Amino acid sequence: MKTDEQDSLKLFTVLTRAMQSVKTNVEFDIKKHGFNPTEFAVLELLYSKGDQTVQKIGQKVLIASSSITYVVDKLEKKEMIVRKPSPTDRRVTFVSITAKGTDWMDAVFPKHAAALSSIFSPLEANEKKALIEYLKRVGLHAEETTQ
Structure with a gap:
């Protein structure tokens, strides 16, 4: 096996x-x-990006449309989100974060961001930026080769 192939296997692992x-x-x-x-993930998306359609949530959070309904139902029961019919298309339903959901995210999200910062603390800021770019490049290339 060639060194490049060995390195690629090691990198994957x-x-x-x-x-x-x-x-x-x-x-x-x-x-x-x-x-x-x-x-x-659904709460964070609505918190940071605003109202979304159920379909768009599924695409952004990377879960099947059949599972999105279940997750939205659970969050709605917890009064964290609310469904709103589209004023222009009866087939479309928007999902909005409620005041309770926003208050909760205001309290919790900074702690979550701090936890992420701690996880990635072994890297310097420039290393994080470089790693983001490298992983994007690999991800886009992998996506192109599977289409």
Whole structure:
């Protein structure tokens, strides 16, 4: 096996293990606040980007449309979000974060951001920026090669 292939295999293994460790740490942080990662992702999207259609939430949070309804139902029961019919298209439903959801995110999101900052603290700011660019490049290339 060539050195480049060996390095690529090693990189895949290291990246996968690092991602699993980061994911486990982030999920632990989110669960401390009483939500699962998908619910938190939906709240964070609505908190930072405003009203979204149910379909758009599924695309942004990367979950199946069948699961989105379940997550939206759970968050609605907790009074964190509310559904709103589109004024122009009866087939479209928007989802909005409620005042209760916004208040909760105002309290919790800074703690979550601090937890993420702690996870990535071994990296300097320039290293984080470089890693973001490298991973974007790899991700886009992988996406192109599977289409």
